[in-house]
Amino acid sequence: MASPLKQFEINPIIPLQIGGADVSFTNSALYMAIAAVLCAGFMIFGMRRGAIVPGRLQCAVELSYEFIANLLRDTVGSEGRKYFPFVFTIFMFVLFGNLLGMTPYSFTFTSHIIVTFAMAFVIFVGVTVLGFVKHGFHFFSFFVPPGTPLPLYPLLIPIEIISYLSRPISLSVRLFANMLAGHTLLKVIAGFVGLLGVFGILPLAFVVALTGLEVLIAFLQAYVFAILTCLYINDSLNLH
């Protein structure tokens, strides 16, 4: 029987070498491309008619739009509106990546730390640059909690800096770990179905329940990723 971790293997589809670096088109890249195309297709196809009374697909598109727009307005406020495209793109990409991973025989690119870390790192760098652009060197006051007595500075500043630097790691590890653990668990339990013969009905029922849970987690993690992006943007915009 195949190892439960085999589903995370990256296989090159079109091997490609540029300047000694391996830039093959892999199954991971393929699923990322599929996710991007599906996102774009979902939006374009859903809004194609732009009817006043929306159909089902248009409803779904408008729902996802409003979901992120409300999220951004509630966390950042009206000045956060310009960052809507960024947050929405991140949300849709992660969501489609997670949901694509739920289809059988597919590959979950969000279960690879390098993918999630790349996204989290872009967010982190972007938000830091945004803070510097908006506030200049006043941005460093970020690392001093208001009302701190001077003798505590050497203790608190490293803690605050570590706390700040932990953001991209916690952001990426959360998504990656949830996806990795969920899909491994599904595979392990599904492996029991065949092994137990008649009693395989038990793990089968369990797998069905777990699949539902995984779909929930797919949505939830995309949501958490988006809301944390919003909160980071808010922190950079509204410095104390």
Add this chain to the structure above:
Amino acid sequence: MTENPERPSLEELDARLRAAREHQATRRRAGKSKQAEGQGGLGFALRIGSDLVAALIVGVGIGVLLDYWLGTKPWMLVLFFLFGAAAGFLNIFRRVAGYGLAAGYKKPETGSKDETLKDKK
């Protein structure tokens, strides 16, 4: 819903639109930070564990790097492990207390949470 025989007049629509906008504005004023903090127990629980670990990872990483550069084998690691642990707990504390995220938690728009914070000082 889609086939309403008598179409509402424009004034009616206008009034309804205004009511909806007002409703939304009051709701926004009332619970601006509520959604940012709360958003359901499950999402909250999923976020909190990795915050603790992430700060530790960063602390230990900085400690190991500093040891490597300065040649002070275990000491920087020990120091920054403690800093990382403190940062992790700080993350958790702020998350639970509702100060938003990590560093620079003071929000300019003073919600009720911020006022209680000021009262304590």
